[in-house]
């Protein structure tokens with residue numbers, strides 16, 4: 001049997017839970033939702049006020065998920081406004097402040113940062129959600145997990161770190177280190193798992209090569225990516241896997257929601273939503289109506305974070321949700337292709353919807369490109385884009401450089417039917433990111 005035909009071993013965190021029939025899964029969601037609503041309705045000031053203003057009536061009498069879907073959405077704008085009105089922590093707090101023990105903050109790349117508090121019980125729930133992520137990727141007590149991250153107030157890596165220790169793995173923090181030192185730390189301590197953003201996995205591999213090291217020689221066998229989408233983009237995933245000689249797993253999570261999704265060992269091209277812990281809906285981002293084909297904005301409700309829950313939260317993420325069976329045996333719905341982009345990032349260029357993630361996929365198929373940027377500018381009142389590709393002249397001659405630029409331009413033309421200016425820029429021109437890469441940049445002219 002060739003390596004390709006070898007069946008993939010499919011690990012689970014809780015096989016029974018992850019393979020429940022859909023009716024049983026919905027029953028479980030409803031039971032947990034009813035318990036959550038009872039708690040929130042009695043003491044969470046934000047939701048009590050919100051539901052009263054919406055005329056929602058007695059939410060504790062809800063008997064079906066359809067009834068639940070009549071409650072109003074929660075938006076990030078509301079949460080930010082609540083923290084402005086009730087500084088510093090706002091009122092999405094089900095318990096008195098002294099019950100809370102964890103403070104985190106969003107990166108604020110798209111505006112003011114949002115603060116978020118957790119009780120010890122809510123934190124334990126986060127860790128539980130992360131354990132699904134690890135187990136699905138086959139990570140266990142025998143592993144040594146390296147966290148290439150600065151350990152600031154961003155929640156993702158703290159929760160991943162604590163979950164690794166609870167799993168019994170050896171957790172290696174990479175805070176306060178530059179890329180060179182991180183590479184040394186992960187090699188000298190025999191790290192088998194690398195957790196970081198997809199951008200940073202590429203960056204770290206590039207630094208390794210500059211040091212004359214082949215990252216594929218390291219003992220890293222699995223990479224798990226959080227903090228930004230990308231690891232579900234086929235071109236990016238393949239690039240990370242080739243560079244590191246490892247299997248690359250996507251994960252999605254949101255500070256104010258939780259560790260929401262994970263990729264299974266079958267890797268069907270996307271992530272499972274952990275439906276034992278979250279209720280997922282997809283809506284038309286313009287009208288708020290349910291999207292019948294499962295394509296649109298993802299709306300999530302977390303079922304186990306009672307201290308600071310969000311209900312029917314508009315994530316701003318564009319997705320394609322499917323309940324088609326997955327070869328891993330899980331019944332949890334999947335986001336086909338992972339997070340496809342932000343609702344705000346979708347560009348309309350000459351009448352064509354352009355997803356930055358599709359351009360990323362095209363760019364990442366070309367190993368000569370170290371970094372890229374999509375510039376958006378106005379021409380005759382219409383949005384136009386140009387793609388900048390950072391290619392190192394020291395490693396690629398002019399012929400290779402021009403060939404890559406032409407190939408990317410042709411890829412964009414084939415995918416979108418658009419001719420887009422594509423240009424090479426010198427090494428070191430474009431910014432590098434450890435977290436929340438911003439590669440779509442609006443140029444004012």
Ligand SMILES: [Zn+2]
Nearest residue numbers: 264326328330
């Ligand atoms: Zn699966």
